[in-house]
Amino acid sequence: MNLKELSQHLNLSQTTVSRALNGYPEVSEATRARVKEAALRMGYSPNARAKGLATGRAQAIGHVLPVSTQNEMVNPVFGDFLAGAGESYARAGYEVMISLADDTAEERAYRALRNSGNVDGLIVHAPRRQDPRIPLLTELGLPFVVHGRSTETEIPYSWVDTNNRRAFRRATEFLLDLNHRRIALINGIEHLDFALRRREGYAEALTARGLQTDPALMCSEEMTEIYGYRAARRMLAGDDPPTAFLVSSMITAIGVRRAVHELGLELGLDISVITHDDDLGYLKNGHDVPIFTATRSSVRAAGRQAAEMLLKLIDRPESGPMSHRFEAELIIGASTGPAHERMP
């Protein structure tokens, strides 16, 4: 059932049927009702490609997930981000298109995506420092919102981000206030911008108290459970081990906890842990008593915000680069406590 058939069935022109369906005023309410009823009854719904060709809009948003060869995993945070964004998209009648972009042919992929006309705008995930995608997309004139930011990118762009630096500075200060001096940082991959900022916040807090960062207490990898486990085991086995860990994700913190338990130590008593908490649907940080002391910032809310922003940007591109920064909340849980000496 297409427009032509529907219009023939109604003895109306395609024009009139199209206008009736799309709410244009040039058609009487009587025929509009008649058309709508018939469309519903006969199960008519428009061909999105044809509509897109004619209007020049795809009614779809692209999400580009960088999947490099070393970094094959899809960030578990993505699902929640999408769930948040999806609400806004659905309300505005937009679809979601996912591109798993191999980062070897990045530029060509983005150019092709623009030319394809498949999307009206996109969300850029996992920005790096000086991310080349930002100037590229700006040049291509494709509206986009970055989830995160890109240090050392001079040109203006739209973004939604958490104040990662401040969150990790605060968390570090909290541990310092509890008299911890050997604080380890189990960070995400540091060519990603958020991880960089977290390290900076951590380092700032230490320096402000006259402490040095210790390379032996810092590591940077993909945020898996195993990574947290191994890093904690390794560091705790060293001489002059840390008394506290600052961890980049709940999943990784769970690995740290496993290592701590295996060594017969107790969280919050022998070893303190603060983690960042994205407030994922399937991994809530406790209900009444939080499991971990954490810097919490809902990735779902970020998704919602980014989507709203992008839709606005598509609607009125001149409304210029926008940005929104979420402040993370410091949640005090049972995984932190005052530092004290460990038995050797």
Place this chain on the structure above:
Amino acid sequence: MNLKELSQHLNLSQTTVSRALNGYPEVSEATRARVKEAALRMGYSPNARAKGLATGRAQAIGHVLPVSTQNEMVNPVFGDFLAGAGESYARAGYEVMISLADDTAEERAYRALRNSGNVDGLIVHAPRRQDPRIPLLTELGLPFVVHGRSTETEIPYSWVDTNNRRAFRRATEFLLDLNHRRIALINGIEHLDFALRRREGYAEALTARGLQTDPALMCSEEMTEIYGYRAARRMLAGDDPPTAFLVSSMITAIGVRRAVHELGLELGLDISVITHDDDLGYLKNGHDVPIFTATRSSVRAAGRQAAEMLLKLIDRPESGPMSHRFEAELIIGASTGPAHERMP
């Protein structure tokens, strides 16, 4: 840059340029080379919508994630499934389109998706018992592959699934062999088919040994960490508590472990736990020694398989309903041990 411009630039017709680019034989290799070179140099890439209109194929696959109002979370397994499927899609030049389908207007949503022409086929996630989407999609003539199966659906359809029943039967038998008699089942939502089958496997194993299922030892909810924690706490606090848990996901098992530890009990010693393990990228079940005894089946592999199947089905629909069943592997980890009495 579109076809017309490119062809004018080359002093060729659109026909010839199109054929040159798409590998048709009616054009000499000399001009083909010339055309390809120019296309590359001038950054030409086709408009997917126009191409789709003309060919009737969208070169895109839809993934429909049911997002009901109670069940707002996106299954964390989805990312890995997509990563697996994405490899196949990319190789065949297909894009991915996500629909977060509200299950209230399911039928209309699927009809509209078909009419929209946005996808050539789709993957159905989270099938339920007697899932109405299967007859609907069959009637619509849209190729699809179900990730999972649908009990009590009579018409044939294509699917990729894990042998959930057998996996949970084996796991239960393993616990029974270790002399456990009070075995709890912390299941996923049982209106989803996979959870149903798991419960059946569990019940079968018990009945085969002359044991009864005990409603107090069975529960069914969304597979979050908190759920595992609460269920385990509640059951362990009851009189005649379980000595073993059979858990539906790693995340939930982590919640169970947390509860067990909080009660001062030790996994594998006081309490045994077997979990299903989807082999997620960010949550590997150990490296040398598995954390949990588990029934493992890679959801990524399932994604790859489902994608291959769907692409084949799109290519030759008459190649009929296909199916592939993965057998889960029973991994023996440190979370299980012989049953013995607990101090009251």
Place this chain on the structure above:
DNA sequence: CTGAAACGCCAAAGCGCTTTGGGCGCCCTT
């Protein structure tokens, strides 16, 4: 040397929709 087949290319129609630029009645005004 001729006719047919093969080759290399082109013009134009068509995919399903939107949108421009009218056109035809009818009512209201003057």
Place this chain on the structure above:
DNA sequence: AAGGGCGCCCAAAGCGCTTTGGCGTTTCAG
């Protein structure tokens, strides 16, 4: 009674691509 305005509707062009049918030129067998 004529003119203007408005409400309602239509025909046709166009979005960027593929594909059908055809046309001139070579090539090669008979």
